[in-house]
Amino acid sequence: MSARAASAPTRRALLRAGLVLAAASPLLAPGRARAQVAASCVAPAAATPAQTAGPFFIAGAPQRGSLRDPDIAGEPFRLEGRLVDPRCGPVASARVDLWQADGRGAYDTQGFRLRGHLLTDAEGRFAFDTVRPGRYPGRTPHFHLRVTPARGATLTTQLYFPGEPGNARDSIFRPELLLAMPDAANGRAILVLG
Numbered sequence: 001m002s003a004r005a006a007s008a009p010t011r012r013a014l015l016r017a018g019l020v021l022a023a024a025s026p027l028l029a030p031g032r033a034r035a036q037v038a039a040s041c042v043a044p045a046a047a048t049p050a051q052t053a054g055p056f057f058i059a060g061a062p063q064r065g066s067l068r069d070p071d072i073a074g075e076p077f078r079l080e081g082r083l084v085d086p087r088c089g090p091v092a093s094a095r096v097d098l099w100q101a102d103g104r105g106a107y108d109t110q111g112f113r114l115r116g117h118l119l120t121d122a123e124g125r126f127a128f129d130t131v132r133p134g135r136y137p138g139r140t141p142h143f144h145l146r147v148t149p150a151r152g153a154t155l156t157t158q159l160y161f162p163g164e165p166g167n168a169r170d171s172i173f174r175p176e177l178l179l180a181m182p183d184a185a186n187g188r189a190i191l192v193l194g
């Protein structure tokens with residue numbers, strides 16, 4: 001195979017990728033996510049936007065992937081994520097803290113219910129078995145995450161649910177932070193460190 005023949009498919013693939021990116025930016029219908037955190041990673045990837053931690057972060061949450069204690073209110077939900085650098089390379093051994101409201105919109109402010117942390121694996125992956133958070137006054141449903149890599153700056157952000165009517169009324173909400181949801185009980189996100 002000549003060098004020219006070998007390079008042609010790659011060039012076409014790059015062009016296709018460019019077209020996909022162009023179509024993904026401002027032309028989507030309302031409610032269709034510009035799922036920057038959720039789609040496959042295309043380098044160079046924009047850093048995931050930082051968001052406020054809000055008033056409910058408590059340091060020292062236990063290391064655990066299952067937050068679904070027996071008496072937790074809310075529908076079971078699995079949050080799967082991947083942490084990458086701007087070249088889409090995996091970021092391993094980073095600490096990922098998750099904290100959230102329960103299905104009724106209530107935080108545990110005394111202990112560590114619906115709070116935990118994990119370390120990303122060699123592929124940058126992490127997963128929490130939890131419940132879908134409810135809305136509370138002024139806020140559309142969201143997860144809070146804080147990512148602390150071994151090197152570099154901490155990222156504090158939030159993740160949101162597509163199709164929530166409260167998204168448009170929440171001044172903190174950003175469509176770039178919408179989860180991809182293959183089904184109602186599973187959300188996925190790719191988080192890009194700056």
Ligand code: FE
Nearest residue numbers: 054056139144
């Ligand atoms: Fe919150």
